[in-house]
Structures are given as structure tokens and as C-alpha cells.
Amino acid sequence: MRFFIDTANLEQIAEANALGILDGVTTNPSLMAKEDIKGEAAIKQHYIDICNIVTGDVSAEVLSTDFESMVAEGKELASLHRQIVVKVPCTKDGIRAVKYFTDMGIRTNCTLVFSLGQALLAAKAGATYVSPFVGRLDDISSNGVELVSHIVTTYRYYGYETQVLAASIRSVQHIIQCLEVGADVVTSPLSSILGLLNHPLTDKGLDIFIKAASNMTK
Secondary structure (H helix, E strand, O other): OEEEEEOOOHHHHHHHHHOOOOOEEEOOHHHHHHOOOOOHHHHHHHHHHHHHHOOOEEEEEOOOOOHHHHHHHHHHHHHHOOOEEEEEEOOHHHHHHHHHHHHHOOOEEEEEEOOHHHHHHHHHOOOOEEEEEHHHHHHOOOOHHHHHHHHHHHHHHHOOOOEEEEEOOOOHHHHHHHHHOOOOEEEEOHHHHHHOOOOHHHHHHHHHHHHHHHHHOO
């Protein structure tokens, strides 16, 4: 399973990349807004800055909602850098845009996916990635990981090449659960990625080793 970081913060992206485990980045308008990035030129430059930090795919989301505007915006985003993957919402016009981009050789990430039916249409349209939102489904007492599992099973049964990118990850447990059901990619905040390192027995064992080493030098 590959790890993407879900942020627009350059310092966090660089920190995750320095670990040697980062495979890509996902962003969205909300994450851009958190970094106080304003204006079309600034947004485009920020995407380029992200691409200059990592070597993997960087999802850049269109802000438009109609087909023609999505296509125009997506083309512009894709032209910024070879690592850019155009992120498109799973709507009627969005699916149409995914098919258009696929035919043009432009890679896509179909986002805001909350059902198997949506994931099916995204795959049939040729999406490179499909992003089921785990945490947001859990928020409404649904089962986000179960949806990821159903999508993975369906894609493998029918031979779809679209990769399942589990998004809206809220915890370390979400990452582990998505790993167990076969997600191709998980995108999460840096805190959840670093949380995979935490274990009380590791801390206890390290403390014992440090004390033993200290006694050896006395």
C-alpha cells in the first residue's frame, strides 16, 4: 500500500518525504485555504512547489462544477507539472470530465465518493484513482472501511485498473483497516502517518536499552 499525505502544508510534506515513505500528495480547496493561499497564480505556484518536493503523484482539484469549466481548468492544472493528477468530483459532469481526461491521456482522481455505484461509474470512465471518504461516512454512522473493501473487491473481480485511494482518514486505525481490506493508497494527515510509529513496548524497550548503554559507560 502506498502513502499519500493529505495537506497543502509544504513543511509537513517535506517532513513526510524526509521519512522516505511518501508516495504522493492530495490536496483540496479547504486545505489550500488553511495555508492562506489566495489567487489563481498563487495556487498554481503552490502546486508546482509541492511537485518539487515529492516524486509521486500530486492531486490538484478543480474548483468548477460544470463539464466545460472542469475540462478547461483540468487541462491547465495538468499542464503545470507531469506529476499533477486532476481531481474531479463524482458528479454527472465530473464523470463526463473523467472520461474526457482519460481519452486525452490526463490522469484523474475521482473524489467525494460515498457509494459503490459512484466508484463503479468512476472506474468505467477510466479514473486513475477513486477516493472513497472513510471518515465522513463514519461521521454519519455508516462504515467507511466497508465501502473501501467493497470497491476493492469489485474492481478486482471485474478487472478495473482504477486504484482505490482511501481518503478522509481520521486515525491510525483507519490506516490499518484500509491496509487490511486491500486499499491501493491511503491519504492521511501527517499525524496519522506518524502515529503508526507509536507503541508503548517500543518506548519501554528503548528506555531499557538506553539505561543499559548508560550503565556500560560508567
